[in-house]
Amino acid sequence: MITRLLVANRGEIARRVFATCRALGVETVAVHSDADADAPFVAEADQAVRLPGNTPAETYLRIGRILDAARRTGADAVHPGYGFLAENAEFAAAVTDAGLTWVGPPAKAIAAMGDKMEAKALLAEAGVPMLPTWTDADDITDFPVLVKASAGGGGRGMRVVRDAAQLAEAVASARREAAAAFGDGTVFIERYVERGRHVEVQIFGDTHGTVAALGVRECSVQRRHQKIIEEAPGVIPAELRQRLHEAAVAAGRAVDYVGAGTVEFLLAPTGEFFFLEMNTRLQVEHPVTELCTGLDLVRLQLMVAEGQPLPENATDPHWMRGYAIEVRLCAEDPAQGWRPATGTVHRFAVPGVAREFGNLRAIGLRLDSGVVDGSTVGVHYDSMLAKVIAWGQTRAEAIRLLAGALARAELHGVTTNRDLLVRVLRSPEFGAVEIDTGFLDRHEEVFAPLLPADQVSLVALAAALATAAARRADAPVLAGLPSGWRNVPAFGQVTRYTGPDGEIEVRYRLDRTGALADWSTDRPDTVASGDAPAVELVSAAPDRVVLDVDGVRRAYRVHRVGSEVFVDGPDGAASLAELPRFPLPTAELAAGSLLAPLPGAVTRVHVEVGQRVAAGDLLLTLEAMKLEHPVLAPTDGVVAELPVPAGGQVDTGAVLAVVDNSSSARLTPRRDLEPSNPE
Template sequence: MITSLLVANRGEIACRIFRTCRALGIRTVAVHSDPDENALHTREADAAVRLPGAAPAETYLRGGAIVKAALAAGADAVHPGYGFLSENAGFARAVQDAGLTWIGPPPEAIEAMASKTRAKELLGIAPLRQVTEADLPVLVKAAAGGGGRGMRVVRRARDLDAALAAARAEAAAAFGDGEVFVEPYLEDGRHVEVQILADTHGTVWALGTRDCSLQRRHQKVVEEAPAPGLTGELARELRTVAERAARAVHYTGAGTVEFLVAGGRAHFLEMNTRLQVEHPVTEAVYGIDLVAEQIRVAEGHALAAAPPPARGHAVEARLYAEDPARGWAPQTGRLHRLAVPGTVRLDTGYADGDDIGVHYDPMLAKAVAHAPTRAEAIRVLADALERAAIHGPATNRDLLVRSLRHEEFVSGRMDTGFYDRHLAALTRPGPDPLAPLAAALADAHGRSRFGGWRNLPSQPQTKRYAMAGEEHEVRYRHTRAGGLEADGVRVLHADAARVVLEADGVRRTYPVARYGDEIHVGRTALRALPRFPDPAARHAPGSLLAPMPGTVVRIADGLSEGAPVQAGQPLLWLEAMKMQHQISAPVTGTLHALHVTEGRQVELGTLLAVVTTTAPGRS
C-alpha cells in the first residue's frame, strides 16, 4: 500500500496530483529547482526536496537526483506527471530498481511507444524517409516528446534543414533527446484522442474520445469530451485501435492514443504513455479520478469489467501568460490575482502574489466546465472566463472567450488550422473605451483631498494610460458638490475599487484594482503613464526590443553591424520557457547596431538590435 508519494514534476500537475493524494490519505513529496523554491507545489507538499546543480530548464530531467530525493524523504512511490521524465523508460526502471512503486506503465511499454517512429512501425505505419515537393506540407516532430516542442511545419523544401535543426534543439532541451522525424501535415484535420486506462489483470478501458483541435504552435489550447461530430462507426474504430495499441505493449495505467481525423478517416499519430494535460474533461464526463485510478492500478487493484457510463459534455481551456497577438510571446511578472467564478473546475500551479518566471511553460491554469450538453458547457466556460479576475501579465483570456463563442467552434466544425485562419480577428483589440476613465475616476477618489462645496468649478484633470498598445488621455472634473464628472458620461459612483458609469443610457459597473502603475478595470489592463513623458526613454525607429525575458541562443550566420537585411529576415533567436522565438528585421535596410551576443540573458524590453532604412534617393 502506498503511503507517501513523490511527484517528479512541478506546477499545476504536481498540485493536481497532491489533491488526489490528500483525498486518499497519502503523504506528498515535492521536488523543486531553485526558481521553484517558493512555488505553490513546493509549498503545498508535506515535504520538499531541492534538486541541486543543474540549470533550471534541466533540473526536472535529473532522474538520479529525483530517485535520491524520494528515498531521502521516505516516499514509497513516484508519479511522473506529464512532460519532463514522464515517458522516460530509464527513469521508470531507476524508480523500480530503487524499490519504489512507479505510477505508470511498464518501462517496456514506455520504450515501445516513447519513440513516435517506433510506435508507428509497431502499428505498421512508416514515417516519411525522403521529402519531395509532392509531400509538402510536412510536419517535423520530436520523436520523444510532445506539448508542441520540437515541432515545425514546413511548406517549402528549402526550409526543411532549418526546421530540422530548430526542432532538434528544442527537443533536446525539453526531453533530453534530439531525435525528430517527418510526417505529412494535414491542414484541415481534427486532433482526436482516446483515453486509455488498463490494469495488471488484463482489463483495458477505452474512455471515449476527446477533441483537441484548437492548438497554437501544435500545443493544445481548448479540449473537450466527447469529440463532437464523429459518426458512431468512426468513434468505435478509434476506441478499437486505441485498445489494440494498449494491448500490443501490455500497457497498464493511464495513457492516450492520438489521431488526426480528416475526410472521415483516422490517421494514427502516437501513443502518450502518461497522463495528459486535458485529462479533466474525461474525468468530468465519466465521474472518475484518473490519478486515483493510476494509484490503485499501481497497487495491484483490478478495474471493473467496464467503465462507468459517460454523462454530459466537458470543455477545458488552458489559460496562458502570453500575448497571442505578438506571436504568442510568453509573459512574466507578478500574478496579483487569479479568481474564476461559478462552478468551473480550476487546476492551477499559482496562488495570488506568485511570480511567473521565464524558465517553464507559461500555462497558468486549466478551467473546466461540465454540463448536460455541449452548448451549455461552452456557454458556462466562456462566461466564467469572461468574468474572471486575472490581474498580472497579459494572458490569452480574451482569445479563449472569443474562441469558445466563435461560430466555427460552436458548430463543431473546427480543425487544427483554426488559429491560422482566425487569429487576427480573434486578437483584434477590443478593450472597453471607458476603462481609462474608470481608472482615472477610481484613482482620483483614492488620492483626492478635495471635497464639499466649491465657489468655482474646478479645472479639468488629465491622466494618461497605456491600453492595448496605445496611449489614451482622459479628462474629468471635480464638481462643486465634491463629486466627479466627465463629458458625455454620467458618473453614478466612484471609489477606489468600483466605478459606475452611464453612457448613452446604459449603466455599467467597473471593478478596479491597482498594483502600482498597473491597473485592472474589469477585463482591461492599463498602465498609468507619467504626466510628462521622458523623451530619453524612447527608442530610435527600427529598434528591436526583447518581447520577453530569455536567452539569446543563436545569432544568424554572418550577421554583423553594417550588413544589409531584408524585412522579415531572421536576425536572432531567443529561448524562453523551453521554446525558441525568432526575432526578425522589421524593415528592409541596414543592421545599424547589434547589442547582444549568443548566450546573453535579456529582460523584457532589452534593446537587441537596430535596423535603419536607407533614405530615399540614396544607395
C-alpha cells in the first residue's frame, strides 16, 4: 500500500493529485522551484522539498534531485503528473530501481510510445490506422503538411506548412522549440488533414491484463495546436465511437499498457480516423472523463500501481452519463498573437463552483486551479492558470452553465483568454458541433472582447465613482460630504485612465445631495456623446457602483489595487490604470522602437544594423514561457539598433530593435547581409 506519495510536478496537477491523496489518507510530498516556493500546491503538501533554481532544467527535470527528495522525506511512491518527466522512461526506471512505487505505465511502454516514429511503426502492425509520414523533407511533394516533435506533445514544435518555400524554416524552428521543451530536437512530418477533428480515447490498463476504454473526448478547438476546450463524451456516431475504442485498446495491448493513458486520433470529414500519438500519462483534460463516468482517475492510478485490478465499473461500456466540457483558462492575450502574460493574480474568483478537484453529484461546476489570490505568474512555466469544467445532463446545458460562470468570473491582475472562451462557447457553430482544428482560424469574431467599445465609458465612470467613494470613506474629516462638492460649483472632477483602447478621460460632477449632476468622456464613439442615454447614480461604494442607464439598473463590481482598477459589469470586464494628474517626465524612446512584450531570452537575431527590411520581416526571436515569439518589422525601413545580442535576457519593455523608416535612414554599404546568428 502506498503511504506517502511524492508528486514530481507543480501547479494544478499537483493539487489535483493531492486532493485524491487526502481522500484516501495518503501523505503527500511536493517538490518546488524557487519561483514556486509560495505556490498553493506547496502549501497543501504535508512535506515540501526545494529544488534550487527556477527553470525546468534546473528543477523539475532533475531526476537525481527528485529521487533525493523522495529519500529525504520517506516517500514510498512517485506520481509524475503530466509534462516535465511524466513521459520520461529513464525517470520511470530510476524510480523503480530506487525501490519506489511508480504511479504510471512501465518504462518499456513509455519508451515505446516516446519516439513518435517508432510508435507509429509499432501500432501500424497492430492495425491502428496511420497517416503518411516522412523524416526527410526532400521527399515531400504534396502540401499541406504538419511538422511535429518526435519526443513530446502539447503542441510544442508543431508547424503547419502549406508550400515548399516555408518548409526549411518550419523544420528548423520546430527543432529548436522541441529541443527547448523536451531536450530532443528530432522532428518528423505528416500529411495535414484539412478540417480534421482531434478526438482521443482514455484508456486504462492494470497488471492483470485488462485494458479498458473509458470513452471518447473531443479536443478540436485549439490554438497553436494546443487544446483550449475539451468535451466528453464527444458528439460522434455510436459505430465510429466503438471503432475508436477498439483501436485505442489495440494500441494499449500492443505495449502491455498499465495505468492511465490517452490514444489520440485525427478524425477526417470522410469519417476516417488516423493515429496521432499515445500519451503515456494522465491528461490535462481528464476531468471531463471523470465527471461523465463518476470515476476518480487518480484513485485508479494508485490502485493499479499497488497491483489491484480495475474495478468492474471501470470496464462497463455503459457507464457514461451526461455531458462535460472543460476550458483551459490561461494567462495570455489571444488578440495579441496569444502573447503570454505575467504578473500577480490579484483576484481569482469563479462563481458557482460546486467542487474543486473532485467529481460532482449533480449539475454544476468544478474548478482545478493552480493559482489563488496573490499568486504570481512568472516566465518559467506554461501559461495555464486553471481548468473550469461544467457537467450537465445535455451538452447545451453544460455549455450555458460554463459560459455564464466564465463571463461572471473575477479575473484580476493578468490578461486571460476568458473572453475568447466565452465567445467560442456561445457561438452557434460550436453549439452545432461544427468544429475542427481550424475553428479559430475561420472565426475571427470570437477574438473580440466581451465588453463592447460603446460600454467602455460607463465602465470608466463606474471606476471613477468607486474611487471617489473610497477616497471619501478614507477622508479624515467631513467624510460624509459628496466627492468634489463645492459651495459654488465651477469645475467637475476629472480622472484619466489607460484602458482597453487607449487613454480615456472621465469628467463628472456630483451635486450637494451626492447625485450625478453631469458626466462626459473624451471618447466620441461612446455612449457619453450624441444621443447618450440618461445616467443616474443609484449608489456608489468603493467596491460596487450601481447606475440607472435609460431606466435600466446596471451594477458594476470594482476592485482597486494601487493605480489599477478592475471593473466587472453586466456586459464584460475591463482593466483600467489610473494616470497621475501630474506625470513625471520619462525618457523618450526612439521612433520605431520594438519593445519586449514580456521577460525572456533573445534566442536568435536574424538581421544586422544597417540592413533594409520590409514590414513583416522577421528581426529576432524571443523565447518566453516555453514558446518562441517572433519579433517582426512594423514598417519598411532600416535596422538602426539591435541592443540585445542572441542569448541576452530582457525584461518587459526592453528595447529589442529600432527600425528607422525616415528618408535619412542609412544603409550599411555591403552586399546582401546574412543573418547574424545562422544555423
